[in-house]
Amino acid sequence: MSKPCLLLVDDEARILRSLALLFRTQYEVLTTTDGVEALRWVRERIVHVVVSDQRMPGISGVDLLRQIRDHSPRTMRILLTGFADLEAVEASVNEGEIFRFLEKPWNAALLMQSVAQAAAIACAEFAETGARTVATVASARVLVLDEDPATAALMASILPSETPVTACTNVESALAHLGEADYGVIVAEIRHGSDDVIGALKLLKQASPGTLAIACSSLRDGRILIDLINQGQVFRFLPKPLGRELTRRAVMAGLERHALLRREPIRVRRHAVEAPREISLPGRVMDYFRRIRDQARQRA
């Protein structure tokens, strides 16, 4: 078994040297300061994991990762950046669909663990033969968690009629719904009075990785989003007020992905998350999760 291939992209050669030394024993490491060269490698050979900086001359990390995703969807994508502004964080979710968002100066152990996780997933996927076919969207369910009824109304008006939309206004009833049926997508407003929606989304991803989470909020906070990427594998982030077309596309992409995950359960691993930190949810809520987890095991 040859080593998995790790591609490092950064405009600072010293970063590349430093990282290459960290990884060279376990991976076949490619390094480049040039986005074009990175793309060429991805086209010409199997690259299991790519770790890219965000701010680079010529091309941003998010743009590069999006193009890499188009060329080689199985390559796992990690962003490693000194500092990203809000737009970059949002774009990394919505366009780059990245696996992890890590910050410089990095914690070596955490970085190695993230890369190892990503490599394991990519190895399993590349080992599979058979081209990816675009799945037809089954009549999967959509759950909307928002105190504002307008969100669910908007979903009902933009989604096809065979897609059932369920609305709820608090975390507890959302969990009850998730325990009763298989939902393809959950659209959640991440700021609620006292509900820990963010914590719930993180736990949801651990319990039911096949459900795609779309976060929406009028609050746009990079820190919260980074957490949601790493611990909640949030699929999309939509700033409020919600645009019809953008929302429709995001939900449809989520339903498509969900269908794919159901046919090829191995892909669920792409949505593996870091263990969430300090989430305190009431005991009743935890019970729901246990139930969901048991059901998920039975289904598997």
Added chain:
Amino acid sequence: MNASPLPARHSVPTPDLSPDLTQLQQPVEPLTPRCTVQQAGERFREPRHAALLSLPVVERGKVLGCITRHDLLMRVYMHPYGRELHGRRSVATIMNADPVILPVNTPIEAAGKIIGARIRRPITEDFAIVDADGTYRGMGIVLDVLHALETRLGEHSRELERACRHLQSSQNQLIQSEKLATLGQLVAGLAHEINTPLGYVQNNVEMIRPLLQAAAEWVGAAQALMQIGEDAGLAVAEACVERMAEASQAFEPTLFRDIDVLLEDTLHGVTQMADLVGNLKDFSRIDQRRSDDVDLHGVIDAALRIGGHLLRKRQVDVRRHYGELPLVRCAPAQINQVLLNLITNAAQAIDHDKGVIAIRTQALGGYAMIAVHDNGRGIAPDVLPRIFEPFFTTKPTGQGTGLGLSICQQIIHAHGGRIAATSSAQAGTRFVVALPLGGRPPGSPA
């Protein structure tokens, strides 16, 4: 007829309401057409009409005309036999049948224009004031109109001045918020630039440490082997042992441990730099938009960290007395700016070595209160009322813009809050910021 007072010379301006003639109206008992010229002259001699140039002639509420002192004098009293000729005739025979008559709701400026156009020099008559339906109300004195116009002009220019000041201060706030936005961008770039070297320095040091331990292990083993070689007097290994003995001199017994401590220090330094960059990021929050429910204590701590160098330089003892505060809806970067400004001012007001800045917080009457109290030199009583004025500064030219506190005030007001200061030379200065717990998101994003 209700008596109206003379117009107050320093009336409170009502910018949206132009004053009319109501204020200028003098209640003057009119003459009737049946009055004789003689009686009109007597009426002019009464002290209550001393200020009037003309008297109105009114019948059934309608103004027929005005008789002026000037006409009386010129045509009757200064004329030989004038009194005999005119004295018993009706006043209507020598009155001005086309006097200036103005409705009471005529704005002062318009009245001034009409009077200027209608009244000839020398000024010999006043004007009559009537209701909307033409009913006589009283007389107006031309000079009063002039005074009122002057007052209005003064008000206008004061309003203009105020508007100009307001414009300047909002312009400056704009510049400041532009600066702040630029600062945010700058901090983002800076953070990225600093985090990159921090990234590889930290990583490199971390990679060297275990390797160094392995090397220490190796050297120890080699030295042991050398000892065995020496003890056994192995001729075969002699050259090798000598080489090792030579090389071994570079390694004192404690060297590896000391170097590891140095590397540990290096990592500590890197962590400190990373924290500093993190604080800068927290301060500018370019990764955040709009307002949020914020833990104000965290915001205060961030401002204290940013202002830390100044506080340390002046050896100020910072005491935090934090009460119970709920999360407050605000724009954290802006509140940060306010607190940093207050903390910096407090530190600069201290010019002795027993400086204390006490920061107290509590929830009170629907507001989150933050008090910043220093034991510095205090603010002079004549200066205190002016500290929030834009461009007001006690610092020498070029040192302060005089905008800091006015921007603070604008930010706090935009949040629906209040900011106030008390000060004395004995007790130092205490600024109190009150932010509504209900929260009113600022109208414009930071």
